[in-house]
Amino acid sequence: MKSFMTPYADQNITQELANRRLPLDKVVVGWYSNREVHKSVTHSHPYHEYIYMIGGKALYLVDGSRYELHPGELMLIPPGVVHTGFYDTYDRLILQIDDAFWQETLAPLSLPGTGPAIPDRLMIFHEGPVHKWGVRGLIEHAAVAAGIPEEKEKELLYRSLLSGLAIIIRQIIVEDGVGHPSSTSPLVALVTTYLQQHFREPDLNVNALARYAYVSREHLSRAFKEYTMQSIHGYLTELRMQSCRRDIADGKRILDACLENGFSNYSSFLKTFHKLYGVTPQEYRAQLRTAMKQ
Structure with a gap:
């Protein structure tokens, strides 16, 4: 599946690129590798960014708390959350989602107080439930969907994948909770x-x-x-x-x-x-x- 994803290695421009692509593409998936750059700049973004860690070591610092991310785990970073990443050799899949598109996708599925919801705070999910629910496969399918030439069909598949992801997130929280910062x-x-x-x-x-x-x-x-x-x-x-x-x-x-x-x-x-x-x-x-x- 890696061949279907845009590779990014030790580069700094992706934040602004994603900000401009997402209103058109709605969902963007990339395979990110770090070999020489071991620290991200302190930043936030207006879209959702979900990080699936494939291998390596990573530490994220958010508002006075440290979050360690291990291979197989998933980190959810909502819009507006300022964070800094520190890492050694590090590979991860990053799923970036336009906020308005996701809100529109889930609106028909939920009544007030019920149904799946979009996470509004930083969360980490452990390897076991992330593997059980096939989250990596879902992200990879989103990468493949980007190649669909018919825009309506592509958007429909994105909505289907995001609806499934929202339900999976809810189930993981019920079954396993969320990871906590190592210190704060x-x-x-x-x-x-x-x-x-x-x-x-x-x-x-x-x-x-x-x-x-x-x-x-x-x-x-x-x-x-x-x-x-x-x-x-x-x-x-x-x-x-x-x-x-x-x-x-x-x-x-x-x-x-x-x-x-x-x-x-x-x-x-x-x-x-x-x-x-x-x-x-x-x-x-x-x-x-x-x-x-x-």
């Missing part, structure tokens, strides 16, 4: 939420966060580093960069994207962008345009 920190959760809401403010810094959380700068910095595996400055920079990338992809002038997302030094912004993504903002915009034409 209320302090880091408080601060990450604040950062996600205020990252565009140019004067936001560690001292301001420490005052907000009523702790010392040193204690906050140590706790944040322990639970997120990065500094507060690094986390804040990646939040700002995610928003910049989104704005640039949407056609905004690069200088405007820089200033409107909390960066006060344009030269420093350009250097940081290249360090994180390996290209300049101009090259990134050109890459995205080329990829969308393929």
